[in-house]
Amino acid sequence: MQRTQFGDMSCSIARTLDVIGEPWSPLVLRDVWVGMTRFEQIQSDLGISRKVLTERLHHLVEQGVLERRPYDARPRYEYHLTEKGTELVEMLMVMVKWGDRWLAGPAGPPVLYRHRACGEIAEVDPRCSSCGEPMHADDVDLLPGPGAAG
Amino acid sequence: MQRTQFGDMSCSIARTLDVIGEPWSPLVLRDVWVGMTRFEQIQSDLGISRKVLTERLHHLVEQGVLERRPYDARPRYEYHLTEKGTELVEMLMVMVKWGDRWLAGPAGPPVLYRHRACGEIAEVDPRCSSCGEPMHADDVDLLPGPGAAG
DNA sequence: AGGCGAAGTTCCTTGAAGGAACCCCGAATG
């Protein structure tokens, strides 16, 4: 399968897909997020091919989303979220919310999220960074920005 | 390339990836969101193979994210967001925010989002659905939910 | 009758994912 590179499109979605759009990448990110930081852990948790996992980890490190860090005198490594990676996890939280709502089935959501600040089980709610009111897909108008394609 | 099906994992991220995780799908969703609703429009905008676009559109319709709607007496169709699809666009908005912040380069973001309610250029901010305070990746604890794997 | 244009479909090529086996390195063990 040859795959088109999205990154040179003038679109932040396309560029973001170039970072985590490949198969498995979001799940790798999730595993690191929840504390599965080692190659063997991630591989056996996801059942991903070792070859593909190697490629994905390299790519995520290259993109500055993960950091590869030795944890032993032996050549052993853990992967950790960078700041860039931590912010990317917000995308996962929105995916979780949507999946919980539309795909969970009668058993309910597989995982619950407790907001540490208030102690409540909650989900993420998108709000306007300017006025704080809800900001959903049809609450916005799109305008060309400074980096728009010439 | 054979590709693993994620949907039967007990994970809302994996399930969501089964809906929009394939290459091009998020960009197709974006196009429909911004008003490019016809096959030819999407195809020429993205430069996607017609075969793959057909597959993606079918899949998104099957999943209830898009709706295929005739717009002429001739066999002509437009694709529109369902409610399920509209809510999925929130994920795109978060991707945009992240891409704008980390990948936009000196030219700045290619597109600006104006919140219709307040009129300001803004981005989406994740907040706790319970207390309304910011809710980022490291503001939550994860607990097993009712639908957790047996 | 002939042409057109939207919306696909067919078919061949290329290359990425799957998967199993293998390798390397340092530590610990006999």
Next chain:
DNA sequence: CATTCGGGGTTCCTTCAAGGAACTTCGCCT
């Protein structure tokens, strides 16, 4: 000192999805 062990990969072959161009279908329009 030789041997095993376990983490973290690498190699290699197979399979199947994406790329891409050509072709088809259907109803309107001249």
